[in-house]
Amino acid sequence: MIDNTLSRRVFNVINIVFFLLYCLICLVPIIHIFSVSLSSSASVSAGRVSLLPVDFTLKSYDYVLKKDEFWKALSISVIRVIIGVVVNMLMTILAAFPLSKTTKEFKAKNFFVWFFVFTLLFSGGMIPTYMIVRYTGLLDSIWALVLPGAVPVFNVILLMNFFRAVPKELEESAFIDGAGYFRIMWQIFLPVSLPALATLTVFTMVSHWNSWFDGMIYMNDARNYPLQTYLQAILVSPNTKLMTKAQAELLRLISDRTLKAAQVFIAAIPILLVYPFLQRYFVSGLTLGSVKG
Amino acid sequence: MNSIKTSSRFKREWPLYAMISVPALLVLIYYYGPMFGVVMAFQKFEPALGFLRSKFVGLGNFERLFKLPDIWEVVRNTLFIASMKIIVETIAAILVAILLNEIQRKKFKRTVQTIIYAPYFLSWVILGGIFRDILAADGLVNNLLTAVGMESYNFLGQPKTFPWVLILTETWQLTGFNAIVYLAAIANIDPNLYEAAAIDGAGRLKQTWYVTIPGMSSYIVVMLILNLGYILNAGLDQILMLYSSVVYSTGDVIDTWVYRAGLQNAQYSLASAVGLLRSIVSLIMVAGSYYIAYKKFDYRVF
Known part of the structure; x- marks a missing residue:
């Protein structure tokens, strides 16, 4: 619709200004924290840092990157993302494929659909779940961050819907050629589902990287914290005097606040890196469920 | 249903059961386990005794709860x-x-x-x-x-x-x-x-x-x-x-x-x-x- 009245043009300008402001509101907090992390603590506490670093220094990053605990937490996060994504995707595929069959092909299908879906409706709650994790011996192990959520039921439903849309003829001709279900899944369903699998993989990566609550409750020893949990513990703890007199010069450059800012920013980097991929895929990820009429 | 039909059906379907068994087992442990674990809401639960041996107290916890x-x-x-x-x-x-x-x-x-x-x-x-x-x-x-x-x-x-x-x-x-x-x-x-x-x-x-x-x-x-x-x-x-x-x-x-x-x-x-x-x-x-x-x-x- 082409519409060139004066009121329309005025509206367009206001609308663009509105979105510029909105973008600014989204970006400023992130840019600000980045600037704080790159400024000297003296200028930060004097309130001189807003959008650009003042008295530029990399000392905060220098300090953070020399901490063993930081690297330990980072390595746990990386391992967690790798194992977590592999397990999640494997479980999603193994559950979604049988569930995408008809009851004629898979007699127990309806039972299993409800078996999985019911977990979306009801849960035992935080404390009984904690106890089960404890009794299965996972506390303080990386598996505590992987196994309790090993089967992402929502993703299973999504992939199940996707598998259902695969043309039946492909499967039938493979059957005639003597292929079993494992081969059909591997050679027909997975290749045609690559876009869906890619979407789920990226989302699973993000959710594993971002998770922290499970790390906090399942790890008694802070040395087993993944990065986000480690960071959470630092952020909510009251400010500490972390330096000795010998480091007085350092104190002028870094403080609790600049160090926190640096670590927050580092933890956000992987998300910012995969964001272009996420953006490409997330709209397709939202097609779960649909409204008609 | 005669047995030949059943066995041929199983022969075709068993891979589906094999596939779903692993995720189903994990769901059973980590989703249904805690659902069973809610019995602890009716117990004086002690971790060392577990869900089966902790003392049963009926609705005692709920009575305490509503008085908080x-x-x-x-x-x-x-x-x-x-x-x-x-x-x-x-x-x-x-x-x-x-x-x-x-x-x-x-x-x-x-x-x-x-x-x-x-x-x-x-x-x-x-x-x-x-x-x-x-x-x-x-x-x-x-x-x-x-x-x-x-x-x-x-x-x-x-x-x-x-x-x-x-x-x-x-x-x-x-x-x-x-x-x-x-x-x-x-x-x-x-x-x-x-x-x-x-x-x-x-x-x-x-x-x-x-x-x-x-x-x-x-x-x-x-x-x-x-x-x-x-x-x-x-x-x-x-x-x-x-x-x-x-x-x-x-x-x-x-x-x-x-x-x-x-x-x-x-x-x-x-x-x-x-x-x-x-x-x-x-x-x-x-x-x-x-x-x-x-x-x-x-x-x-x-």
Whole structure:
């Protein structure tokens, strides 16, 4: 619709200004924290840092990157993302494929659909779940961050819907050629589902990287914290005097606040890196469920 | 059914059972295990004794629970924060979707979308770290306030306004992403309707009011109904990052209470009793809301 009245043009300008402001509101907090992390603590506490670093220094990053605990937490996060994504995707595929069959092909299908879906409706709650994790011996192990959520039921439903849309003829001709279900899944369903699998993989990566609550409750020893949990513990703890007199010069450059800012920013980097991929895929990820009429 | 038929059926179907057995076993342990574990809400639970040997106390934990002075406050906080989040976030997302749809420059639109969707993907540890910094006494926001001559404000320490800090920061995080659904709804509206309205002399504003919004209404209602299912979920991650004991009176919710009682103070049975009540109410709300969405709007997940 082409519409060139004066009121329309005025509206367009206001609308663009509105979105510029909105973008600014989204970006400023992130840019600000980045600037704080790159400024000297003296200028930060004097309130001189807003959008650009003042008295530029990399000392905060220098300090953070020399901490063993930081690297330990980072390595746990990386391992967690790798194992977590592999397990999640494997479980999603193994559950979604049988569930995408008809009851004629898979007699127990309806039972299993409800078996999985019911977990979306009801849960035992935080404390009984904690106890089960404890009794299965996972506390303080990386598996505590992987196994309790090993089967992402929502993703299973999504992939199940996707598998259902695969043309039946492909499967039938493979059957005639003597292929079993494992081969059909591997050679027909997975290749045609690559876009869906890619979407789920990226989302699973993000959710594993971002998770922290499970790390906090399942790890008694802070040395087993993944990065986000480690960071959470630092952020909510009251400010500490972390330096000795010998480091007085350092104190002028870094403080609790600049160090926190640096670590927050580092933890956000992987998300910012995969964001272009996420953006490409997330709209397709939202097609779960649909409204008609 | 004769045995040959059965055995040939099994011969074909066994790989499906083999596949599903692994995820089903994990679901059995880590989802159904805790459901069985809710017996601890009726026990004087001791971890060393486990679910089977802890002493059974009937409804004792629930009686204790309802005598706790702060429990109703916690329920009220949860309902207030969660319902306000639903209302404010829904309105914001609809508004942004409508305005976004009016942008004609494709490139500008895409850039805006890229930026406003981004906060959705950052964890509340990161966002909490950011907000704790910029809302602090010497943070960016208060520096701005004092610069324009206003008094600085203790955003994270005032019980009166703390829920609104939660509501607005989450709205900040989710609005862009939430708008995607409504953008899709607008895209589905029949363009002929706009032309008909224009012929009838309706301007843009009237077209929005009489065509766009009614066209989105089924999406809006479905989203509201589905959100209603999560009314007891006020946002554990966010609140744990932003609250402190000063604002418990308005910021403490069921999930944070359960976490503190159960995992920090080892009141296992009491906390799991609260958790059980929460799960039951959620079950009713979620099942009910999906049922309504399915019956009235033909919405289905699978």
